[in-house]
Amino acid sequence: MALPPLDAFRFVLVRTSHSGNIGSAARAIRTMGFERLTLVAPHRFPDPEATALAAGADDVLGNAVIADDLVAGLAGTTFALGLSARRRGVNIPELDPREGAAQAIAAVRRGEQVALVFGNERTGLENDELSRCHAMVRIPSVDDFSSLNLSQAVQVVAYEIRMALLGDEAKPVETEAVDPDEVPADAEQVERFFTHLGETLDDIEFHKGRSPVTIMLKLRKLFLRARPELRELRILHGILADAQRMAEIAKKRD
Amino acid sequence: MALPPLDAFRFVLVRTSHSGNIGSAARAIRTMGFERLTLVAPHRFPDPEATALAAGADDVLGNAVIADDLVAGLAGTTFALGLSARRRGVNIPELDPREGAAQAIAAVRRGEQVALVFGNERTGLENDELSRCHAMVRIPSVDDFSSLNLSQAVQVVAYEIRMALLGDEAKPVETEAVDPDEVPADAEQVERFFTHLGETLDDIEFHKGRSPVTIMLKLRKLFLRARPELRELRILHGILADAQRMAEIAKKRD
Numbered sequence: 001m002a003l004p005p006l007d008a009f010r011f012v013l014v015r016t017s018h019s020g021n022i023g024s025a026a027r028a029i030r031t032m033g034f035e036r037l038t039l040v041a042p043h044r045f046p047d048p049e050a051t052a053l054a055a056g057a058d059d060v061l062g063n064a065v066i067a068d069d070l071v072a073g074l075a076g077t078t079f080a081l082g083l084s085a086r087r088r089g090v091n092i093p094e095l096d097p098r099e100g101a102a103q104a105i106a107a108v109r110r111g112e113q114v115a116l117v118f119g120n121e122r123t124g125l126e127n128d129e130l131s132r133c134h135a136m137v138r139i140p141s142v143d144d145f146s147s148l149n150l151s152q153a154v155q156v157v158a159y160e161i162r163m164a165l166l167g168d169e170a171k172p173v174e175t176e177a178v179d180p181d182e183v184p185a186d187a188e189q190v191e192r193f194f195t196h197l198g199e200t201l202d203d204i205e206f207h208k209g210r211s212p213v214t215i216m217l218k219l220r221k222l223f224l225r226a227r228p229e230l231r232e233l234r235i236l237h238g239i240l241a242d243a244q245r246m247a248e249i250a251k252k253r254d
Numbered sequence: 255m256a257l258p259p260l261d262a263f264r265f266v267l268v269r270t271s272h273s274g275n276i277g278s279a280a281r282a283i284r285t286m287g288f289e290r291l292t293l294v295a296p297h298r299f300p301d302p303e304a305t306a307l308a309a310g311a312d313d314v315l316g317n318a319v320i321a322d323d324l325v326a327g328l329a330g331t332t333f334a335l336g337l338s339a340r341r342r343g344v345n346i347p348e349l350d351p352r353e354g355a356a357q358a359i360a361a362v363r364r365g366e367q368v369a370l371v372f373g374n375e376r377t378g379l380e381n382d383e384l385s386r387c388h389a390m391v392r393i394p395s396v397d398d399f400s401s402l403n404l405s406q407a408v409q410v411v412a413y414e415i416r417m418a419l420l421g422d423e424a425k426p427v428e429t430e431a432v433d434p435d436e437v438p439a440d441a442e443q444v445e446r447f448f449t450h451l452g453e454t455l456d457d458i459e460f461h462k463g464r465s466p467v468t469i470m471l472k473l474r475k476l477f478l479r480a481r482p483e484l485r486e487l488r489i490l491h492g493i494l495a496d497a498q499r500m501a502e503i504a505k506k507r508d
Contacts, residue, residue, distance in 0.1 A: 024403060031395040031402050057399065098417065139413065140420055141285040145311065148285050148409070149278060155406040156413050159393065163352065166394055204496040218489060226480035235472060242458040243497040249504035 003165055006033050008108040011154060012073045012080075014040040014129060015120040023053030023061065024151030025118075030057035032158035033165075037064040038115075040073040070117070070129045079107040080115040082125050082133030083153055085146045090127050093135040100137040101160035105168070116157050121150050184227040193233050194220060200240040203247040257419055260287050262362040265408060266327045266334075268294040268383060269374040277307030277315065278405030279372075284311035286412035287419075291318040292369075294327040324371070324383045328441035332481075333361040334369040336379050336387030337407055339400045344381050345475055347389040354391040355414035359422065365437055370411050375404050385474050386441065388481070438481040447487050448474060454494040457501040 011029050016022055022045060026037055037060050039045055045066065054061050067073035074080055081100045082092075095103065104114045117133055119125030130136060139148055139156055148156070185193075198216055201207060207215070228236070265283050270276055276299060280291055291314050293299055299320065308315050321327035328334055335354045349357065358368045371387055373379030384390060393402055393410055402410070439447075452470055455461060461469065482490070 024406075027403060028406055030399045031393075031406075033396040055401070055403070096417070097413075139285075140416060142287040145284045147309070149281060149307075149309070149405075151403075152278075152282055152285075152406060152409040155402070155409055159351075159410050162394060163350070201493065204493070204500050206493055206496045215489060218486060222480050222482060222486045226476050228476060232472060232476050235469060239455065239458070239460055242460045243500065246458050246497065246501040246504045250500045250507070 019047035273301035277304035
């Protein structure tokens, strides 16, 4: 399935106090492939602090739309999700970020424009702002320390949307070229290794009265779990051969 | 299913340059219910900037463990996931954060201690650090702007683990007795084995002009994949000791 237009997703920051958070949010959405940022009544913007923390996501900052209030900020959108740290009196559906991402993508696939709305750092979204959203998204933080930094919340939501988009993309059949050297060795190759290992243990006088059978079963279990590749078996054969060579010299000189 | 012990998850920040990121990371993990932070060779800590950005997650900062290097930072853990923004030369499994969270939780449910490892802001994890991890986690950022802020990456990983834990909570209860000898060996025990293996390869004159580093990385990958138990490591140590003994006799008689 092809990616839907990424510019149909708009991140809306409402009454942000710290310019640094605007920069960090710009960087966060840019890493996940998004570019549209709307700033509703930002405390201070543009600001060098925002630019510094955008860490190169200058296009996002430069193209940011400034709006006086949320109604203006939502202009053109048809579906809005409002982030909230707390359960609230506003009676709209509450989603976790994964459910929110799924609904946002479904809307964009229907041709809609979607807004992800984040409130002020300290006070969050006002009830009248939340009531302009179609659903509330709550990141499932712990009760006794529930407040994520603003840009962290933006990152989580952007990440969830990207994960869902990539998941959609992967749905059709996918073929992948495999390097024959990188697949696990076949049963015969592995058996040859175990035979060589057993011979080497005899040569270096490892058993000393213990049961070779039990030890070999344990080593077999260990190496089968690793599922060695052919080139790894070659290294192991080389090590065994050198240990055997040392044992042979040692015994010749005995 | 009950939540597994949350203190079995350890967030390890390696060579962090900016103290603010340590504070933001502490806040990020605290919002998701985690408390254990290990700082490997932090540039500056404690630092007022860290405290400011922790925004009240003072317990996490106050209890942070400082380690000199990653081997020390991983002490006691048996499963480590290393974050990386790029696909890398180190050939270990690459997971997305959701897959990584699932594997981390499975390990903790088996009684293991798990480390989530994050590199320096600019340079990430070094290859030798990544090679101490059992798998690499890559947050699926876009190719042309791939670098998340450090604390954002921490937030995403902590969030994914929490989401998976909350999802598990609904599942039926499952209890399983664990034989302490049957859990994977911890990071220090595995490092001791690799040291012994390296010495033995030297003693039996395995390298013959080839790079010991490359060979050791390949062997490391093979054995980390097998996740050896302590009793299996004991057998391997015994084999190495006998090979060394043969090499010693061989050389004495030369």
